[in-house]
Amino acid sequence: MNFLRQAWLIACKDLRAELRTKEAINASLSFALVILLLFSFAFDPNSEQTREISGGLLWIVFAFAGALILNRSFARELANDCLDALVASPVSSAALFLGKCVANVTLLLAVELVCLPVFGVFYNVRWTGRFWPLLLVLALGTWGLTVVGTMFSALTVNLRLRELMLPTLVYPLMIPGLMAAIQLTTALIAGQPLAGGLYGWLKLLAGFDIIFTALALGLVDTVLVG
Amino acid sequence: MTAVAAEGVWKYYGDFPALRDINLSVEAGACLALLGRNGAGKTTLLRILAGLSHASRGRVRVFGGQSRSQETRRRVGVLGHGIAVYEEFTAFENLRLFAALYGLPDPRKTALEWLEKTGLERVKDGRVREFSRGMRQRLAVARAFLHEPSVLLLDEPFTALDDKAIAALQELLSRARARGSTVVLSTHQLREALELATHVALINRGKLAFAGPRTGQMLDDTGWLYRTYGEA
16 A cells, blocks of 8 residues: 555544544634634734734744644544554554644644634734735645644653643744744735745745655654654 | 564663563464563563564564564554554444555455454444443454454453453454464463463563463463462
Protein backbone atom coordinates (compact mmCIF):
# COMPACT_ATOMS: atom_id res chain seq x y z
CA MET A 1 0.00 0.00 0.00
CA ASN A 2 1.51 3.29 -0.98
CA PHE A 3 2.51 6.06 1.35
CA LEU A 4 -0.16 8.55 0.33
CA ARG A 5 -2.98 5.99 0.67
CA GLN A 6 -1.83 5.23 4.21
CA ALA A 7 -1.73 8.93 5.07
CA TRP A 8 -5.19 9.40 3.54
CA LEU A 9 -6.64 6.56 5.64
CA ILE A 10 -5.22 8.09 8.82
CA ALA A 11 -6.49 11.57 7.92
CA CYS A 12 -10.00 10.23 7.17
CA LYS A 13 -10.01 8.24 10.42
CA ASP A 14 -9.04 11.29 12.50
CA LEU A 15 -11.55 13.56 10.78
CA ARG A 16 -14.34 11.03 11.17
CA ALA A 17 -13.51 10.55 14.86
CA GLU A 18 -13.46 14.32 15.38
CA LEU A 19 -16.74 14.85 13.53
CA ARG A 20 -18.36 12.26 15.80
CA THR A 21 -17.04 13.56 19.10
CA LYS A 22 -16.45 17.24 18.16
CA GLU A 23 -14.17 17.45 21.19
CA ALA A 24 -11.33 19.46 19.70
CA ILE A 25 -13.21 21.55 17.14
CA ASN A 26 -15.83 22.78 19.61
CA ALA A 27 -13.22 23.68 22.22
CA SER A 28 -10.94 25.34 19.68
CA LEU A 29 -13.67 27.34 17.93
CA SER A 30 -15.33 28.60 21.08
CA PHE A 31 -11.94 29.52 22.56
CA ALA A 32 -10.98 31.44 19.39
CA LEU A 33 -14.28 33.34 19.31
CA VAL A 34 -14.04 34.25 22.99
CA ILE A 35 -10.52 35.62 22.57
CA LEU A 36 -11.59 37.63 19.51
CA LEU A 37 -14.52 39.03 21.47
CA LEU A 38 -12.43 39.92 24.51
CA PHE A 39 -9.69 41.59 22.46
CA SER A 40 -12.34 43.64 20.66
CA PHE A 41 -13.12 45.34 24.00
CA ALA A 42 -9.44 46.18 24.46
CA PHE A 43 -8.94 47.93 21.10
CA ASP A 44 -10.78 50.76 19.43
CA PRO A 45 -12.29 49.19 16.30
CA ASN A 46 -12.11 52.49 14.40
CA SER A 47 -8.45 53.19 14.97
CA GLU A 48 -5.71 52.63 12.39
CA GLN A 49 -3.67 50.95 15.12
CA THR A 50 -6.13 48.04 15.18
CA ARG A 51 -5.48 47.35 11.50
CA GLU A 52 -1.74 47.48 12.11
CA ILE A 53 -1.93 44.74 14.71
CA SER A 54 -4.56 42.67 12.92
CA GLY A 55 -2.09 40.03 11.70
CA GLY A 56 -0.58 39.55 15.14
CA LEU A 57 -3.98 39.41 16.75
CA LEU A 58 -5.28 36.81 14.32
CA TRP A 59 -2.23 34.56 14.58
CA ILE A 60 -2.22 34.70 18.37
CA VAL A 61 -5.82 33.51 18.26
CA PHE A 62 -5.01 30.81 15.70
CA ALA A 63 -1.96 29.60 17.62
CA PHE A 64 -3.86 29.35 20.93
CA ALA A 65 -6.90 27.72 19.33
CA GLY A 66 -4.63 25.43 17.33
CA ALA A 67 -2.97 24.11 20.48
CA LEU A 68 -6.31 22.66 21.55
CA ILE A 69 -6.67 20.76 18.28
CA LEU A 70 -3.03 19.67 18.21
CA ASN A 71 -3.12 18.44 21.81
CA ARG A 72 -5.88 16.00 20.92
CA SER A 73 -4.13 14.68 17.84
CA PHE A 74 -2.06 11.94 19.50
CA ALA A 75 -3.86 12.03 22.86
CA ARG A 76 -6.87 10.58 21.01
CA GLU A 77 -4.79 7.45 20.32
CA LEU A 78 -4.03 6.86 24.00
CA ALA A 79 -7.46 5.47 24.80
CA ASN A 80 -7.31 1.66 24.49
CA ASP A 81 -3.64 1.88 23.34
CA CYS A 82 -4.71 2.57 19.76
CA LEU A 83 -1.34 4.19 19.06
CA ASP A 84 0.35 0.81 19.62
CA ALA A 85 -1.89 -0.81 17.02
CA LEU A 86 -1.03 1.92 14.50
CA VAL A 87 2.71 1.77 15.23
CA ALA A 88 2.67 -2.04 14.99
CA SER A 89 0.78 -1.96 11.68
CA PRO A 90 2.60 -1.67 8.34
CA VAL A 91 1.67 2.02 8.14
CA SER A 92 4.91 3.97 8.03
CA SER A 93 5.39 6.43 10.86
CA ALA A 94 5.85 9.22 8.31
CA ALA A 95 2.48 8.36 6.69
CA LEU A 96 0.86 8.26 10.12
CA PHE A 97 2.30 11.68 10.89
CA LEU A 98 1.35 13.15 7.52
CA GLY A 99 -2.22 11.84 7.85
CA LYS A 100 -2.54 13.45 11.26
CA CYS A 101 -1.14 16.72 9.91
CA VAL A 102 -3.70 16.74 7.07
CA ALA A 103 -6.55 16.17 9.53
CA ASN A 104 -5.25 18.87 11.89
CA VAL A 105 -4.76 21.40 9.08
CA THR A 106 -8.30 20.77 7.87
CA LEU A 107 -9.75 21.35 11.34
CA LEU A 108 -7.61 24.40 12.05
CA LEU A 109 -8.37 25.99 8.67
CA ALA A 110 -12.07 25.46 9.35
CA VAL A 111 -11.70 27.32 12.66
CA GLU A 112 -9.76 30.11 10.94
CA LEU A 113 -12.34 30.52 8.18
CA VAL A 114 -15.08 30.92 10.79
CA CYS A 115 -12.96 33.37 12.78
CA LEU A 116 -12.14 35.68 9.86
CA PRO A 117 -15.67 37.05 9.26
CA VAL A 118 -16.15 37.44 13.02
CA PHE A 119 -12.87 39.33 13.17
CA GLY A 120 -14.02 41.54 10.30
CA VAL A 121 -17.23 42.47 12.15
CA PHE A 122 -15.76 42.97 15.64
CA TYR A 123 -12.77 45.00 14.47
CA ASN A 124 -14.43 46.81 11.59
CA VAL A 125 -11.84 45.49 9.15
CA ARG A 126 -12.44 44.60 5.50
CA TRP A 127 -10.24 41.54 5.08
CA THR A 128 -11.54 40.21 1.75
CA GLY A 129 -9.64 42.67 -0.48
CA ARG A 130 -6.71 40.28 -0.94
CA PHE A 131 -8.64 37.08 -0.30
CA TRP A 132 -6.63 34.55 -2.34
CA PRO A 133 -3.15 35.70 -1.24
CA LEU A 134 -4.51 35.79 2.32
CA LEU A 135 -5.78 32.23 1.92
CA LEU A 136 -2.31 31.19 0.71
CA VAL A 137 -0.69 32.76 3.76
CA LEU A 138 -3.24 31.15 6.07
CA ALA A 139 -2.59 27.75 4.47
CA LEU A 140 1.21 28.07 4.72
CA GLY A 141 1.14 29.43 8.27
CA THR A 142 -1.34 26.81 9.41
CA TRP A 143 0.71 24.01 7.84
CA GLY A 144 3.84 25.20 9.69
CA LEU A 145 1.97 25.47 12.98
CA THR A 146 0.42 22.05 12.42
CA VAL A 147 3.64 20.26 11.49
CA VAL A 148 5.51 21.54 14.53
CA GLY A 149 2.49 21.07 16.79
CA THR A 150 1.72 17.54 15.61
CA MET A 151 5.35 16.53 16.09
CA PHE A 152 5.35 17.82 19.65
CA SER A 153 1.93 16.30 20.22
CA ALA A 154 3.57 12.92 19.50
CA LEU A 155 6.54 13.78 21.70
CA THR A 156 4.47 14.91 24.69
CA VAL A 157 1.62 12.40 24.36
CA ASN A 158 2.70 10.36 27.39
CA LEU A 159 3.41 13.35 29.63
CA ARG A 160 1.04 14.16 32.43
CA LEU A 161 1.23 17.90 31.75
CA ARG A 162 1.03 17.62 27.97
CA GLU A 163 -1.60 20.37 27.66
CA LEU A 164 0.94 22.76 29.19
CA MET A 165 4.04 21.30 27.58
CA LEU A 166 2.80 21.43 24.00
CA PRO A 167 2.39 25.23 23.74
CA THR A 168 5.52 25.79 25.83
CA LEU A 169 7.57 23.80 23.32
CA VAL A 170 5.78 24.77 20.11
CA TYR A 171 5.49 28.55 20.36
CA PRO A 172 9.22 29.36 20.67
CA LEU A 173 9.96 27.11 17.69
CA MET A 174 7.18 28.77 15.72
CA ILE A 175 8.67 32.29 16.04
CA PRO A 176 10.14 32.53 12.49
CA GLY A 177 6.99 31.07 10.90
CA LEU A 178 4.66 33.18 13.01
CA MET A 179 6.65 36.35 12.32
CA ALA A 180 6.36 35.78 8.58
CA ALA A 181 2.67 34.89 8.79
CA ILE A 182 1.94 37.98 10.94
CA GLN A 183 3.78 40.37 8.61
CA LEU A 184 2.08 38.94 5.54
CA THR A 185 -1.40 38.86 7.09
CA THR A 186 -1.15 42.44 8.35
CA ALA A 187 -0.01 43.69 4.93
CA LEU A 188 -2.69 41.77 3.03
CA ILE A 189 -5.48 42.93 5.34
CA ALA A 190 -4.23 46.50 4.83
CA GLY A 191 -4.74 45.93 1.11
CA GLN A 192 -1.08 45.72 0.03
CA PRO A 193 -0.32 43.45 -2.93
CA LEU A 194 1.82 40.39 -2.41
CA ALA A 195 4.93 41.92 -3.97
CA GLY A 196 8.27 43.50 -3.15
CA GLY A 197 9.42 43.00 0.42
CA LEU A 198 6.51 40.71 1.20
CA TYR A 199 8.04 38.02 -1.03
CA GLY A 200 10.89 37.71 1.45
CA TRP A 201 8.42 36.89 4.22
CA LEU A 202 6.58 34.48 1.94
CA LYS A 203 9.86 32.69 1.15
CA LEU A 204 10.67 32.51 4.87
CA LEU A 205 7.24 31.00 5.59
CA ALA A 206 7.52 28.46 2.76
CA GLY A 207 11.09 27.60 3.80
CA PHE A 208 10.00 27.13 7.41
CA ASP A 209 7.27 24.73 6.26
CA ILE A 210 9.61 22.73 4.03
CA ILE A 211 12.38 22.43 6.64
CA PHE A 212 10.10 21.42 9.52
CA THR A 213 8.06 19.03 7.36
CA ALA A 214 11.22 17.26 6.21
CA LEU A 215 12.64 17.14 9.76
CA ALA A 216 9.40 15.83 11.23
CA LEU A 217 8.96 13.13 8.58
CA GLY A 218 12.52 11.98 9.18
CA LEU A 219 12.33 11.96 12.97
CA VAL A 220 8.81 10.79 13.73
CA ASP A 221 9.63 7.06 13.85
CA THR A 222 12.24 7.74 16.54
CA VAL A 223 9.66 9.73 18.50
CA LEU A 224 6.92 7.10 18.25
CA VAL A 225 9.03 4.01 19.03
CA GLY A 226 10.52 4.38 22.49
CA MET B 1 13.37 -22.04 10.60
CA THR B 2 13.52 -19.45 13.36
CA ALA B 3 10.49 -17.18 13.35
CA VAL B 4 11.33 -14.92 16.28
CA ALA B 5 14.74 -14.42 17.85
CA ALA B 6 15.98 -12.18 20.65
CA GLU B 7 19.75 -11.97 20.87
CA GLY B 8 21.31 -10.47 23.98
CA VAL B 9 18.38 -8.12 24.54
CA TRP B 10 18.64 -5.59 27.35
CA LYS B 11 16.11 -2.88 28.10
CA TYR B 12 16.72 -0.07 30.57
CA TYR B 13 14.14 2.32 31.98
CA GLY B 14 16.49 4.98 33.31
CA ASP B 15 19.05 2.96 35.28
CA PHE B 16 16.70 0.08 35.91
CA PRO B 17 17.28 -2.98 33.71
CA ALA B 18 13.80 -4.30 32.88
CA LEU B 19 15.33 -6.99 30.66
CA ARG B 20 18.77 -8.50 31.17
CA ASP B 21 20.52 -10.34 28.35
CA ILE B 22 17.53 -12.21 26.96
CA ASN B 23 18.45 -14.87 24.40
CA LEU B 24 15.44 -16.62 23.00
CA SER B 25 14.40 -18.16 19.72
CA VAL B 26 11.03 -19.47 18.61
CA GLU B 27 10.79 -21.85 15.69
CA ALA B 28 8.20 -21.23 12.99
CA GLY B 29 4.89 -22.87 13.87
CA ALA B 30 5.70 -23.14 17.58
CA CYS B 31 3.66 -21.66 20.41
CA LEU B 32 5.70 -20.11 23.20
CA ALA B 33 4.08 -19.35 26.54
CA LEU B 34 5.94 -16.46 28.13
CA LEU B 35 5.50 -16.76 31.87
CA GLY B 36 6.61 -14.68 34.83
CA ARG B 37 5.39 -12.75 37.83
CA ASN B 38 4.03 -9.19 37.53
CA GLY B 39 6.87 -6.86 36.56
CA ALA B 40 9.11 -9.69 35.37
CA GLY B 41 9.50 -8.09 31.92
CA LYS B 42 7.09 -10.11 29.76
CA THR B 43 5.27 -7.09 28.33
CA THR B 44 8.55 -5.24 27.74
CA LEU B 45 9.91 -8.21 25.78
CA LEU B 46 6.70 -8.55 23.75
CA ARG B 47 6.75 -4.82 22.95
CA ILE B 48 10.33 -5.11 21.69
CA LEU B 49 9.45 -8.17 19.60
CA ALA B 50 6.49 -6.25 18.16
CA GLY B 51 8.64 -3.26 17.22
CA LEU B 52 6.81 -0.98 19.64
CA SER B 53 9.95 -0.33 21.63
CA HIS B 54 13.68 -0.46 20.92
CA ALA B 55 16.04 -2.74 22.84
CA SER B 56 18.70 -0.77 24.74
CA ARG B 57 21.20 -3.47 23.72
CA GLY B 58 20.99 -6.59 21.59
CA ARG B 59 18.72 -7.20 18.65
CA VAL B 60 15.46 -8.82 17.66
CA ARG B 61 14.76 -10.65 14.41
CA VAL B 62 11.43 -11.76 12.99
CA PHE B 63 11.92 -14.23 10.13
CA GLY B 64 15.42 -12.82 9.84
CA GLY B 65 14.22 -9.25 9.33
CA GLN B 66 14.19 -6.22 11.63
CA SER B 67 11.09 -5.92 13.76
CA ARG B 68 10.42 -2.35 12.54
CA SER B 69 10.61 -3.14 8.84
CA GLN B 70 7.33 -2.71 7.00
CA GLU B 71 7.49 -6.27 5.64
CA THR B 72 7.89 -7.70 9.16
CA ARG B 73 5.03 -5.62 10.56
CA ARG B 74 2.77 -6.93 7.80
CA ARG B 75 3.46 -10.47 9.05
CA VAL B 76 2.97 -9.78 12.76
CA GLY B 77 -0.27 -9.51 14.71
CA VAL B 78 -0.14 -7.79 18.09
CA LEU B 79 -2.64 -7.92 20.91
CA GLY B 80 -1.50 -5.90 23.89
CA HIS B 81 -3.01 -4.87 27.21
CA GLY B 82 -5.27 -2.30 25.53
CA ILE B 83 -7.88 -3.44 23.05
CA ALA B 84 -6.55 -0.96 20.45
CA VAL B 85 -9.88 -0.20 18.81
CA TYR B 86 -11.64 3.16 18.59
CA GLU B 87 -14.54 3.78 20.95
CA GLU B 88 -16.26 6.27 18.65
CA PHE B 89 -16.33 3.85 15.70
CA THR B 90 -18.51 0.82 15.18
CA ALA B 91 -17.08 -2.70 15.33
CA PHE B 92 -17.32 -2.93 11.54
CA GLU B 93 -15.63 0.44 10.99
CA ASN B 94 -12.76 -0.53 13.28
CA LEU B 95 -12.08 -3.79 11.49
CA ARG B 96 -12.47 -2.25 8.04
CA LEU B 97 -10.01 0.48 9.02
CA PHE B 98 -7.35 -1.98 10.20
CA ALA B 99 -7.93 -4.27 7.21
CA ALA B 100 -7.29 -1.25 4.97
CA LEU B 101 -4.21 -0.22 6.96
CA TYR B 102 -2.80 -3.74 6.49
CA GLY B 103 -3.41 -3.38 2.76
CA LEU B 104 -5.85 -6.29 2.50
CA PRO B 105 -7.55 -6.51 -0.91
CA ASP B 106 -11.17 -6.31 0.31
CA PRO B 107 -11.29 -4.64 3.74
CA ARG B 108 -15.09 -4.69 3.89
CA LYS B 109 -15.34 -8.42 3.25
CA THR B 110 -12.52 -9.20 5.68
CA ALA B 111 -14.17 -7.11 8.39
CA LEU B 112 -17.50 -8.91 7.95
CA GLU B 113 -15.79 -12.32 8.00
CA TRP B 114 -14.00 -11.58 11.26
CA LEU B 115 -17.11 -10.14 12.88
CA GLU B 116 -18.76 -13.46 12.15
CA LYS B 117 -15.80 -15.52 13.38
CA THR B 118 -15.77 -13.67 16.69
CA GLY B 119 -19.55 -13.74 17.12
CA LEU B 120 -19.94 -9.97 16.79
CA GLU B 121 -21.90 -9.85 13.52
CA ARG B 122 -25.14 -8.91 15.30
CA VAL B 123 -23.53 -5.82 16.85
CA LYS B 124 -21.43 -4.84 13.84
CA ASP B 125 -23.02 -1.39 13.66
CA GLY B 126 -22.84 -0.77 17.38
CA ARG B 127 -20.30 1.75 18.67
CA VAL B 128 -17.48 0.15 20.67
CA ARG B 129 -18.16 2.44 23.64
CA GLU B 130 -21.47 0.59 24.10
CA PHE B 131 -19.76 -2.83 24.18
CA SER B 132 -19.18 -4.99 27.23
CA ARG B 133 -15.60 -5.80 28.22
CA GLY B 134 -15.80 -9.27 26.74
CA MET B 135 -17.16 -7.97 23.42
CA ARG B 136 -14.37 -5.42 23.26
CA GLN B 137 -11.79 -8.13 23.86
CA ARG B 138 -13.29 -10.26 21.09
CA LEU B 139 -13.14 -7.28 18.74
CA ALA B 140 -9.51 -6.76 19.74
CA VAL B 141 -8.78 -10.39 18.89
CA ALA B 142 -10.42 -9.94 15.48
CA ARG B 143 -8.34 -6.80 14.92
CA ALA B 144 -5.11 -8.66 15.73
CA PHE B 145 -5.94 -11.73 13.61
CA LEU B 146 -7.64 -10.25 10.55
CA HIS B 147 -4.57 -10.05 8.34
CA GLU B 148 -3.74 -13.71 9.12
CA PRO B 149 -0.30 -12.95 10.52
CA SER B 150 2.61 -15.41 10.45
CA VAL B 151 3.56 -14.35 13.99
CA LEU B 152 1.08 -13.58 16.76
CA LEU B 153 2.32 -11.66 19.79
CA LEU B 154 -0.34 -11.77 22.48
CA ASP B 155 -0.10 -10.07 25.86
CA GLU B 156 -2.63 -11.48 28.33
CA PRO B 157 -5.10 -12.46 25.58
CA PHE B 158 -7.47 -14.30 27.95
CA THR B 159 -8.05 -11.26 30.16
CA ALA B 160 -11.74 -10.35 30.57
CA LEU B 161 -12.95 -13.29 28.51
CA ASP B 162 -15.58 -15.68 29.83
CA ASP B 163 -15.22 -19.46 29.43
CA LYS B 164 -16.98 -19.47 26.07
CA ALA B 165 -14.84 -16.66 24.69
CA ILE B 166 -11.66 -18.32 26.01
CA ALA B 167 -12.62 -21.50 24.17
CA ALA B 168 -13.28 -19.46 21.01
CA LEU B 169 -9.89 -17.76 21.30
CA GLN B 170 -8.17 -21.10 21.86
CA GLU B 171 -9.91 -22.37 18.73
CA LEU B 172 -8.71 -19.33 16.74
CA LEU B 173 -5.18 -19.87 18.02
CA SER B 174 -5.30 -23.56 17.13
CA ARG B 175 -6.46 -22.68 13.63
CA ALA B 176 -3.71 -20.09 13.30
CA ARG B 177 -1.15 -22.68 14.39
CA ALA B 178 -2.57 -25.22 11.96
CA ARG B 179 -2.00 -22.61 9.26
CA GLY B 180 1.65 -22.47 10.36
CA SER B 181 1.54 -19.27 12.44
CA THR B 182 3.98 -18.81 15.29
CA VAL B 183 2.47 -17.70 18.59
CA VAL B 184 4.15 -15.97 21.52
CA LEU B 185 1.78 -15.27 24.39
CA SER B 186 2.27 -13.97 27.87
CA THR B 187 -0.29 -14.85 30.49
CA HIS B 188 -0.95 -15.58 34.13
CA GLN B 189 -3.56 -18.15 33.19
CA LEU B 190 -1.19 -21.09 33.26
CA ARG B 191 -3.66 -23.84 32.45
CA GLU B 192 -4.91 -22.22 29.20
CA ALA B 193 -1.40 -21.19 28.15
CA LEU B 194 0.22 -24.55 28.82
CA GLU B 195 -2.52 -26.40 26.95
CA LEU B 196 -1.71 -24.37 23.85
CA ALA B 197 2.05 -24.08 24.22
CA THR B 198 4.70 -26.21 22.60
CA HIS B 199 7.42 -24.27 24.40
CA VAL B 200 7.68 -22.34 27.63
CA ALA B 201 9.90 -19.45 28.72
CA LEU B 202 9.97 -18.13 32.26
CA ILE B 203 11.24 -14.63 32.96
CA ASN B 204 12.30 -13.77 36.45
CA ARG B 205 13.21 -10.15 37.28
CA GLY B 206 14.17 -9.41 33.69
CA LYS B 207 16.30 -12.55 33.22
CA LEU B 208 15.39 -15.64 31.30
CA ALA B 209 15.17 -18.30 34.02
CA PHE B 210 13.98 -21.16 31.83
CA ALA B 211 13.33 -21.82 28.14
CA GLY B 212 12.45 -25.16 26.67
CA PRO B 213 9.74 -27.46 25.38
CA ARG B 214 6.57 -27.82 27.38
CA THR B 215 6.53 -31.13 29.20
CA GLY B 216 3.77 -33.28 30.61
CA GLN B 217 4.99 -32.46 34.10
CA MET B 218 4.23 -28.78 33.53
CA LEU B 219 0.66 -29.63 32.56
CA ASP B 220 0.16 -31.98 35.51
CA ASP B 221 1.52 -29.49 37.99
CA THR B 222 1.23 -25.92 36.69
CA GLY B 223 3.09 -24.50 39.68
CA TRP B 224 6.14 -26.70 39.18
CA LEU B 225 7.91 -24.29 36.81
CA TYR B 226 7.62 -21.37 39.20
CA ARG B 227 8.76 -23.46 42.16
CA THR B 228 11.75 -24.85 40.30
CA TYR B 229 12.99 -21.84 38.29
CA GLY B 230 11.07 -18.86 39.56
CA GLU B 231 10.97 -17.00 42.81
CA ALA B 232 9.88 -18.93 45.83
